[in-house]
Amino acid sequence: MEIKREDILHLADLSNFSLSEKEAKSLEGDLSNIIKYISQLDKLDTKNIEPTYQVFEMDNIWRADEILEQDAKREDLLALTKESKDNQIKVPKVL
Numbered sequence: 001m002e003i004k005r006e007d008i009l010h011l012a013d014l015s016n017f018s019l020s021e022k023e024a025k026s027l028e029g030d031l032s033n034i035i036k037y038i039s040q041l042d043k044l045d046t047k048n049i050e051p052t053y054q055v056f057e058m059d060n061i062w063r064a065d066e067i068l069e070q071d072a073k074r075e076d077l078l079a080l081t082k083e084s085k086d087n088q089i090k091v092p093k094v095l
Contacts (some may be wrong), residue, residue, distance in 0.1 A: 001039070003031045
């Protein structure tokens with residue numbers, strides 16, 4: 001795969017980057033070298049190789065969900081807030 005100047009400018013536009021001519025030229029060479037390096041993987045014979053889905057032997061550790069009694073009561077917690085409305089904590093709008 002050949003990287004062209006137009007590809008670099010398109011990627012920069014998508015990323016909302018502003019590139020100088022020197023930076024674009026440098027990226028063109030860097031990306032070409034990266035793609036050449038990675039394309040070496042195409043030459044590997046992987047017919048008898050099982051895919052690796054996970055590098056480490058890990059299992060999910062699950063626990064049962066339990067609802068435990070809490071010392072705090074809703075009224076006590078609401079009393080700690082600056083403002084509450086309809087039995088809920090009122091917070092400023094976040095846009």
